Amino acid sequence: MNFGRLVTAMVTPFNDSGELSKDGLDALVRHLIETGTTAIVVSGTTGESPTLSHDEKLRLLEWTLRAVDGRVPVLMGSGTNDTASSVQLSKEACQVGADGLLVVAPYYNRPNGDGMFAHFSAVAEAVSVPILLYNVPTRTSSNLDVSTVLRLASIPNIVGVKEATPDMAQILRLAAMKSDDFFLYSGDDKLTLPMLSVGGYGVVSVASHVVGREMTDMISAYLEGRTLDAATTAARLLPMFEVLFSSPSPGPLKVALQSLGLAVGGVRLPVTWPDESISRHVLSELSRFHPVASN
Template structure:
């Protein structure tokens, strides 16, 4: 399955009491579709998955699937560090009609590479829909090595990987050994163009919440062979890419959405609101990009 080149890891909108606000979810989904998102990832890290309950996640999956109504793909974040729980959760998400699953590497318990392989294999083989690996050593404390990802790529419904290792040697090894139809996505906005230049297919983005049209233009320019334009746009966008991570994600992207009239509320503890100075810095960087558009 082709999830497109601009997947967005959607924030989870909250009301004043920090409960999920489904009206705000509707508005955000429409905004993402209108600005170029090809797949919405629900309940990933950017969606504050660690502080969403099991039932809240299922309600989100169902709601977004119904709201999207086939216009773009919907991927559910169902991975965890408990294989049995991930299997059950993935099956529940599949039953709700999601198009695919995002499976993060097991965090905290630090399995071996064989343990990682068996974990992902077990989950993928418990469902029929496509699965995307998610390697983010900075958050999980474990790296899913290229050799392990390539073993997993042989499983028919493991169709892609979201690579957030930042290790270009590893990424090249994956790209050079991957079977046809296995896609590598950047997990970092600022590495979108560099990774596409060595063969990655696209990005699972945070910044697309606020610069989706500009990112679409950059990706299209690269795909169409207009490298100079892609480089120009990447240079313009990089301050925004980096600005959104001046403090823990998704604090600043939620604040940035608010400045564009898309209200998504605050963040749940243990995350806290960003300092006003950081919000102003992001607003300044966004304005510079929008003024050039």
Template sequence: MALFGRLATAMVTPFDQQLQIDFEKTERLIDHLLSTGTDALVVSGTTGESPTLSSEEKLALFRHVVQYVNGRCKVIAGTGSNDTASSIAFTQAAEATGVDAVMFVAPYYSRTSQEGLYQHFRALAESTRLPVMLYNVPGRTAVNMTAETTLRLAKLPNVVCVKEASGNLSQIAKIIEHAPEGFEVYSGDDGITLPVLSIGGVGVVSVASHVVGAQMQEMIQAFFVGKLDAAAALHRKLLPIFEGLFAFPSPVPTKTALEQMGVAVGGVRLPLVPASDEERAFIHSLLSDNA
């Protein structure tokens, strides 16, 4: 069914020269993404440098994106953190901005138990009427949400999907096999989009779609119409992009690539630093090879 389409983009946050949110650049970025295959926007996720954005900045960004998109695609707000109480309050504030759904990342740093994960996500889900996307990304949070915990949460009425970035295809397959009807699994890693689709996933929450969105949409559509050889060939062709955009701390490679493509998105906030000359040359080569 793909509630949020096949290709959702974890959108970078454009900044001006003073590293404040640039809403005009945000509009141009949205136009670029929607014209190259993006079906939904995830705003203020990790790729959007959410740890460096204040709550006020995030809410202003949600409001602006919702207003500018004007129904052209679904807008999913990243509202989770490792503080349950503040995440509840922020999620309720985000709901008032008109976003279509919310995404809750697994609570990072605290390294809670599976029961703690369940109770955290349950409390957040019960605090909002919006559809919920869970986000499991153990490489960043230091905790993996097991298939059993995800399936437990999937029974909650507004928990509708998970962005699975564990890289564990066995775990992902178990979720897909045992999920209640209507619960969907999105790949959280560009590089395993096609394998996840092949075991029953519905799509991807992508970073690479900033750069190769049209090709990714082509790959996904080829898979779903049974052109498996074509889909596999596109996957192999795009793999250097998938990997290259994480060759140094994300979203620096993606913002660098967008600038080189003529889509202005500005710099990054500390503790991230701009790409070095060597890194910029690497991105230039990556884009040239994919041209």
């Protein structure tokens, strides 16, 4: 399955009581599809997965599948730092109807390459849907290195990786050594264009919630050979990419979405709501793309 080039790691909408909001989710899904999202990830880090219960993750997936109604693929973030739990959640996600899985490298326990390979292999063997690996060393304190990714790429339903390492040398090595049918996605919005330039396919994005059309334009410009246009758009987008992480995510993003009239609610502890100065900064950047949002 091709997940497209602009995959959105969707926030989880909450109501005023801090519970999942189906109405908020339905409106958000409509907004994402209308603004260029080609696939949606539920219960990823941006979706506050560490604070979602097992049942909430499955309910969120079910609601999202209904709201999407087949228009774009829906992936579920089913990885944990326990292989048995990851396998079980992945199986249940497939039973609900997930089109694919995003499986993060195990965090905190810091397995070596052999442990990583065994972990991801166990998940892949338990399901038949396509799997994207997710490497984010700044959060997991472990690195899914190039040699391990290439070993895992030989497993038929492991189709790509969301790569969020800050190490561009590692990205270059992976891009040079991977097969053409293994999808390399940026896991960092600001590295989307650099990764496209070395053979990346697209991005699993946070900023696409609020600048999806502009990101689509940037990707399209690059693919059409209009590299200067792509670079100009990337430079215009960079302050937005940065401000969305000026406070623990997804707080700044939820500030922006609420300003756009999308009822996504607050954040769950231990993440806290951005302070007033950060919120003002978010809205200032947002107004460059959505003038009404500043009013």
